[in-house]
Amino acid sequence: MSVPKAFEPCKLVFGLLYLHRDVKARVLSALTELFGPLDAVSQPQDFTFTRFYEKEMGSGLLRLFGSFEELVDPVRLPEIKERTNLLEKQWANGKRRTINVDPGLLSEDRLVLATGKNAAHRIPLRDGIYADLTLLYREGAYRPLPWTYPDYAQEATRRFFGLLRGILTARRRGRAPRRSQSTKEMQL
Template sequence: MSRPRESEPQTLIAGLLYREKEILTEALRRLVDGYGPLDFLSEPMPFHYSTYYEKEMGSDIFRRFAAFSDPVDPETLPDVKLQTNTIEGHLAENHRRRVNIDPGLLSPDRLVLATGKSAAHRIYLRAGIYADLTLIFQKGAYQPLPWTYPDYREPVVRHAFGALRAAAAGRRWSRLPRSPVALPEDPS
């Protein structure tokens, strides 16, 4: 018989798609206001994996990944997704999003993204939000699954998540200090 246990807090991450640096910065400011300082912010990567967002956002879209210093309770994932939807709506122009924010939870075992879209591999959480198992940790690295989005399959992205996993483990063992990352327009 399994014995239920509370889950450990996990690293909150966000994948952001955007065209304008100012919109990215404002989205990040709002996320930091809600979830605490950034622990990691990737460099901009051209998003050339799909044309899905071009009708709404235009072309020349970039992807960045952010991770937050303060771990969160996994039960809050639906609330985080609803909040990121609100941020997207506030930053929209003429009913078109200018930023897409995909929050997720990085744990030692997996990366789970939150989505409002149902699919066979997604588990309903609550409030119209599903958990999308995106990566699993096996053989010393995060591994993609058949449905993993192409940009999350990239070796450099999976390596960054692996580094975040190691840093979170180090903090749990009180071996690594926290040093928040500055937002893109900050001079420091």
């Protein structure tokens, strides 16, 4: 018989998809108000993986990833997604988003993103929010799955999440200084 235990806190991470740097800066500020200080942010990269968002958000989109200093209880993922959805609406231009915020939870074993879209591999959490198992940690690195989004599957992104895993592991062992990256942009 399995004996239920409390979940270990996870590293709250995010992906931002945006066109305008001023919106990015304001949303990063709003995110820190909601979830606390950032401890790492990647440098922006051109988002060339799909044209899906161009009709709504425009062309020349940029993608960056980051994480927060404080660890969170995994049961908060639906609430976090609801809050980031509200940010997207707050910064929308009419019905068109100017920013896409993808929150997720990083553990030593996996990266799980929150989404409102159902698919066979997604687990319902609550209120129309699903958990999307995006990356698995195997053989010393995060590995993509057949359904992993291409920008999360690329090697540079997975390396960035590997660095965040190191911060998480050190934090859990009580060795990581807070603000280990001082929100300095890290190279992907």
